[in-house]
Amino acid sequence: MKVYNLSCEHDHRFEGWFSSEGDFSAQLGKGLIQCPVCESHGIRKLPSAPRLNLSASQAPQTDVSTQIQAEVIEMMRKIVANSEDVGERFAEEARRIHYNEAPERAIRGTASKSECTALAEEGIEVMSLPVPAALKQPLQ
Ligand SMILES: [Zn+2]
Numbered sequence: 001m002k003v004y005n006l007s008c009e010h011d012h013r014f015e016g017w018f019s020s021e022g023d024f025s026a027q028l029g030k031g032l033i034q035c036p037v038c039e040s041h042g043i044r045k046l047p048s049a050p051r052l053n054l055s056a057s058q059a060p061q062t063d064v065s066t067q068i069q070a071e072v073i074e075m076m077r078k079i080v081a082n083s084e085d086v087g088e089r090f091a092e093e094a095r096r097i098h099y100n101e102a103p104e105r106a107i108r109g110t111a112s113k114s115e116c117t118a119l120a121e122e123g124i125e126v127m128s129l130p131v132p133a134a135l136k137q138p139l140q
Pocket of ligand 1: 008009010012035036037
């Protein structure tokens, strides 16, 4: 089951539940998705806020150029600066957001491999990033 944040052309926000990404595309293609407020069919999917697991630290790739590495680090720095640090409550918080028990937002923290597997089984997407320890705290 996938839950998508949708919006119509008049910026009415609502949630749609679909069995899969393909199911969503098919319904959208057939014009079966309708805004519950204005009944518009001009529906688009909003990007969902990323949930980042920072504990899956792997050795950084050594075959990337310094330039790419610098861009990746810069991107990570931005993600880290714009997400809320929930630390070891990561899995719990990702689950609460998924089930609408907590506000939708970008979070970061640490989760064990088994916690990540459990989240994935529940259809909760988690992005794992090998983030250098120095970047886990945003620079002031
Ligand atoms: Zn609408």
